[in-house]
Amino acid sequence: MAFPKVEVVESYSTAHNDYDAVILVGDFDQHLPPEFADFVARAKQSDRRVGQQPLLLAADVFGGRLITAPTGPLSRDFDDVRTIADAAGLGARIAQMAGVTKPLLVVFGTQDDARYGQAEAVAFWGLCQALYEPLEAREALGEETIETITTVGVVGTLDAEWLSAVESGKRVARDLCGTEPERMAAPRFAEYCQQAFAHTPVKVTVIDDIQQLQHEYPLLMAVARASLKVERHWPCVIRLEYNAPAAEQTLMFAGKGIVYDTGGADLKTGGHMAGMSRDKGGAAGVAGFMKTVAEMRPETVSVVAELGVVRNSIGAEAFVADEIIKAHSGVRVRIGNTDAEGRLLLADLLSHLRVQAANYPRPQLFSVATLTGHAALAKGPYTALVPNGPARANGLHDKLWEAGEVYGDPAEVSWSRREDFSFVAPRTKADDVLSSNNGPSATTRRGHQFPMAFLTIAAGLDRHGNDSDHPLPYVHVDIAGSGVEGGDWQHGKPSATPVTCFAGAYLHK
Structure with a gap:
């Protein structure tokens, strides 16, 4: 490397x-x-x-x-x-x-x-x-x-060590994001991570037992269902953990790692499937940031990440719209569109992190994903940051915005609004939340903001707002517009965002 x-x-x-x-x-x-x-x-x-x-x-x-x-x-x-x-x-x-x-x-x-x-x-x-x-x-x-x-x-x-540490992380992120879907199928994605973090203070745990995943990550496994017929496409959850010797705060990441997105039963047509091997850019960016953490070994910042690495395949076993699936959080999710798959696995990952958060000092949660075409349309080449109430109160979005400006990995802030929560509200008592509408996000009003509302509810984070006894700061990070150069998802070089933004905000003194 x-x-x-x-x-x-x-x-x-x-x-x-x-x-x-x-x-x-x-x-x-x-x-x-x-x-x-x-x-x-x-x-x-x-x-x-x-x-x-x-x-x-x-x-x-x-x-x-x-x-x-x-x-x-x-x-x-x-x-x-x-x-x-x-x-x-x-x-x-x-x-x-x-x-x-x-x-x-x-x-x-x-x-x-x-x-x-x-x-x-x-x-x-x-x-x-x-x-x-x-x-x-x-x-x-x-x-x-x-x-x-x-x-x-x-x-x-x-500081030459700092320059090298950030570039080391960016290289990991580019490799994981940009590599084609067989070379970086889920098991090989996990293998790359194991090699990248060998002999470092980052502990790597790969959860690939299908029964365990079905029990603990039910939304993720709905997305993975059609891929189980092909062993080399089997899903996994990769947990990366760095424990600082004198931890004062903890960053907790959920990374979307869709190694190939066919759209599932809501199949991508008209040439829109090309480039969908890069739909793992969120997990790639989180792993890249973790590589920089491994090199820098911060004294006071612990970092925990869960990466959901899955192929959204099409086939007789594919999940379909109208299914109601109980998430890890216990929330009943009605599927609106199988091409809105990334938010499903993120919800299970975030729910796990929510449960674990009490074990760490000053936890701050982030989801990182190439989630919506709307983010690319609304923000162009900029990362979209969507903070919840506790994150706004703690100024997490400002910290990331400021770091992105000076370190050349810029972001823009979007706000979570009541309309976003109304958009995903259940229509009947059969379910608790709707995953999406059945149209493309790029033509949906507030198409990159309302998924954050879904994630908040489906992960159980709506119980941890400013009005709760245990508020949890959470920022959704959509890199659909910033993840590759020129917005060319098939041929553009991966940008390695948001490695530099997070490294500048949390690791550089």
Whole structure:
């Protein structure tokens, strides 16, 4: 599981001579660092593209190669740190094509703007995002063959361990999210996690006994029912647990890991099934964050995660709309649409976490999922955060929003409203909650907010609001719009969200 080794140097002048190129990132219409200003000025005299688009220049710098990676303006109201990640990534691709193996990354012109307080770190992660190659490609062709940049120097006052820990988590998240449905079928997803957390302080428990799953995760097993005919597609729940030595708070995650989503009996048609091997992005992101936790080993933050890893198959055994299924919480769930399957397994996972929460200090619950097309429509490339009352009272959404802004993994907040709870209210006494309507979320009003109401009821979290004796903060995190680059779920590179957002909020001092 290699990625470029990171080295931090205080300044360009103190860097050693082993680097074979410099990648210069910033607004080239502003004041340039003096070490590079003359080279850029001379190059501009013969090529007006310099400073306007990424280029490789011959210059008296490390390796004789200066790669200019312009960001354009950074001071406008709508500018944010992602522009720096994008520019660093473009520069990295040029470096790789040029045969560079050890570039030095220099970011300039951001010191006076709080939006860019983590600019150098974000630039490194943007470089790694651009250079990442899929797991299937690495296994077929060899990592060393296709990921040829081995070391990256970063100029700044940074913690190399922190940079590496976050990128390690992001790589796990990309691998788990982006890998095709047979290579990352549920048992192999679990196997990857076991290998990723071997010899770390994270305990991995895989629950794959079918009878136990049927008893303890009935909604999850309804989704998995049609997959039981094929042993290599059998479902599992993966529990990841890190116990901090002096825990002051506990993060508890439920991750949606639909390794392939056919839509079930409400079959996806019209080409909409392509890309549904990425419907495990929520579980992937949680596992990635847990990898960063394993590397950082925080003293005061414990983390518990349950990942529901399931294939939503079609067949004679498939569950269907109108079924009423009793959840782990005891709540009777009427199925509205089998393509709204992710919220079912999340409800069982959250119910387990709800029961366990009393055993941990200051528990905070999160569900992470590629849940709704509506989130992608309403929020575009941003993660949607939907907090409950106790989470609002504790400012959890603000903490995540602020971290996302500065660490380049941005989110936007949506509110849970009474209309959402009315939408999923039972129509008869035969059931307690409706899982969904029978239309696509993207064309349903409040299509990414009402699922949070369903999760609250189906997981029993409605008994833990601000009006209860034991309130539990809970934030639903929908990454359907932010989980892959460009919104292309079949071909887009997984973004590894929300690893950086959570790591910045809870792990970085």
